[in-house]
Amino acid sequence: MIKKPSLRNSVKIQLRVIGALLMREILTRFGRHNIGFLWLFVEPMMFTLGVTGLWMMADANHGSSLPITAFALTGYSSVLVWRNTVSRTIEAIEPNLSLMYHRNVRVIDIFAARIVLEIVGAGMSFVILTIIFLYFGMIDPPNDILKVIFGWTMLAWLGASLALFLGALSEVSELVEKIWHPISYLLFPLSGAAFMVEWLPVEAQKAVLYLPMVHGTEMIRDGFFGAGVIHPHYDIGYMVFCCMVLTVLGFAVERHISRKVEPE
Amino acid sequence: MIKLEDIVKKYHTREGSRVVLDHVNLEVKAGEKVGILGRNGAGKSTMIRLMSGAELPTSGHIYRGMSLSWPLAFGGAFQGSLTGIDNLRFISRIYGADYRDKIAFVEEFSELGAYLREPVKKYSSGMRARLAFAISMSIEFDCFLIDEIVAVGDRRFHEKCNRELFEKRRDRAMILVSHDPGYVREHCDHAAVLIAGKLYSFDHIDEAFAFYDESIHG
Numbered sequence: 001m002i003k004k005p006s007l008r009n010s011v012k013i014q015l016r017v018i019g020a021l022l023m024r025e026i027l028t029r030f031g032r033h034n035i036g037f038l039w040l041f042v043e044p045m046m047f048t049l050g051v052t053g054l055w056m057m058a059d060a061n062h063g064s065s066l067p068i069t070a071f072a073l074t075g076y077s078s079v080l081v082w083r084n085t086v087s088r089t090i091e092a093i094e095p096n097l098s099l100m101y102h103r104n105v106r107v108i109d110i111f112a113a114r115i116v117l118e119i120v121g122a123g124m125s126f127v128i129l130t131i132i133f134l135y136f137g138m139i140d141p142p143n144d145i146l147k148v149i150f151g152w153t154m155l156a157w158l159g160a161s162l163a164l165f166l167g168a169l170s171e172v173s174e175l176v177e178k179i180w181h182p183i184s185y186l187l188f189p190l191s192g193a194a195f196m197v198e199w200l201p202v203e204a205q206k207a208v209l210y211l212p213m214v215h216g217t218e219m220i221r222d223g224f225f226g227a228g229v230i231h232p233h234y235d236i237g238y239m240v241f242c243c244m245v246l247t248v249l250g251f252a253v254e255r256h257i258s259r260k261v262e263p264e
Numbered sequence: 265m266i267k268l269e270d271i272v273k274k275y276h277t278r279e280g281s282r283v284v285l286d287h288v289n290l291e292v293k294a295g296e297k298v299g300i301l302g303r304n305g306a307g308k309s310t311m312i313r314l315m316s317g318a319e320l321p322t323s324g325h326i327y328r329g330m331s332l333s334w335p336l337a338f339g340g341a342f343q344g345s346l347t348g349i350d351n352l353r354f355i356s357r358i359y360g361a362d363y364r365d366k367i368a369f370v371e372e373f374s375e376l377g378a379y380l381r382e383p384v385k386k387y388s389s390g391m392r393a394r395l396a397f398a399i400s401m402s403i404e405f406d407c408f409l410i411d412e413i414v415a416v417g418d419r420r421f422h423e424k425c426n427r428e429l430f431e432k433r434r435d436r437a438m439i440l441v442s443h444d445p446g447y448v449r450e451h452c453d454h455a456a457v458l459i460a461g462k463l464y465s466f467d468h469i470d471e472a473f474a475f476y477d478e479s480i481h482g
């Protein structure tokens with residue numbers, strides 16, 4: 001008499017809800033004024049462009065023969081994926097509480113919509129800047145584009161799982177929000193955006209390779225420059241392991257908090 | 265059919281956990297109209313929120329054999345920074361309906377005119393209530409959850425709402441929560457009384473009222 005909803009139907013509803021949340025998120029964040037949703041990737045592009053410009057001017061200091069534009073582009077695009085996703089999921093529930101009156105809108109949907117939006121924005125900014133730089137001859141074409149895509153996809157997974165975990169955890173304790181700001185700041189110079197692991201002393205190499213994002217950044221640069229030019233250090237197995245742990249933990253904490261969320 | 269089985273809801277407060285609903289059972293069949301009476305703080309709104317699925321019970325099961333609305337007349341289910349039309353779009357998308365068929369109805373029913381294209385945060389509370397009710401009525405459900413709807417807009421609009429909900433949707437099931445026996449008597453076939461987290465169901469509406477009166481004065 002009482003039917004359980006089928007998995008197929010549930011997936012359909014979930015996609016519908018995430019789609020609706022995405023549209024709403026784009027409207028509330030970027031509005032319909034001036035360039036509207038283009039801000040989604042213009043904003044991260046401006047960021048990357050600014051940093052690339054600064055690094056180009058300070059060229060002498062970076063102590064390597066690597067082309068600085070490509071180095072900055074790969075470095076900054078990598079940082080944006082894991083930093084922006086997390087910033088958007090931390091304390092994401094509070095402003096959306098009123099939507100939770102609708103049964104099919106769950107915590108996971110709000111996280112999913114925000115994560116997807118950040119990943120798409122950071123990804124499009126990376127692709128568009130690469131094309132623009134190529135067009136103006138400021139960078140050489142990537143040596144192995146599949147490696148770049150794979151490395152970036154791994155970073156996107158890391159960003160998504162970290163965002164899920166920390167976003168859910170921020171509902172348990174507001175300390176997460178306070179601590180994430182300094183941590184994300186400190187992680188930026190350590191993430192491999194501004195150096196190659198090869199340049200570091202062996203001891204420091206070991207330490208820095210505990211950070212999963214370093215592996216993704218190294219892989220993207222491996223794809224961009226090729227092993228003939230640089231000596232990348234990365235272990236995709238280790239990165240997959242980290243992402244899986246974060247994904248499982250993320251879903252576990254999300255499940256825990258989604259039972260407790262109360263619409264105002 | 266909608267069925268609540270042994271629903272328990274506890275909230276955590278500084279003084280420890282507080283039981284708001286204590287093993288509540290309820291069954292609502294298609295087309296049935298059930299009123300739930302209770303004083304302020306008896307747990308009526310909690311019950312509505314659990315039924316709508318906005319919150320999850322601490323233990324127990326809720327079966328939803330028909331489509332259930334969100335708690336009606338809640339201006340709260342909307343986004344202030346979006347326009348009225350954008351809110352309609354969002355809610356239509358969530359419930360898998362095409363908003364284009366709804367715009368005319370919402371425009372006509374809410375009487376908001378050009379304000380429909382302004383952010384909801386610019387609305388007065390009466391305008392918000394009108395938008396909320398119009399959007400609620402634009403999505404069809406088998407069962408409506410109604411939480412003290414009495415205070416929507418002015419008298420004329422109130423009558424319009426009653427017509428739309430209680431006359432045009434006479435065939436639907438309704439679960440109506442109120443502290444006002446007159447309101448429940450007017451619209452419901454059965455009634456139950458919620459006292460201190462326990463739900464007492466009665467076959468005859470008069471028995472429920474007698475019990476409710478006694479609980480207030482006794």
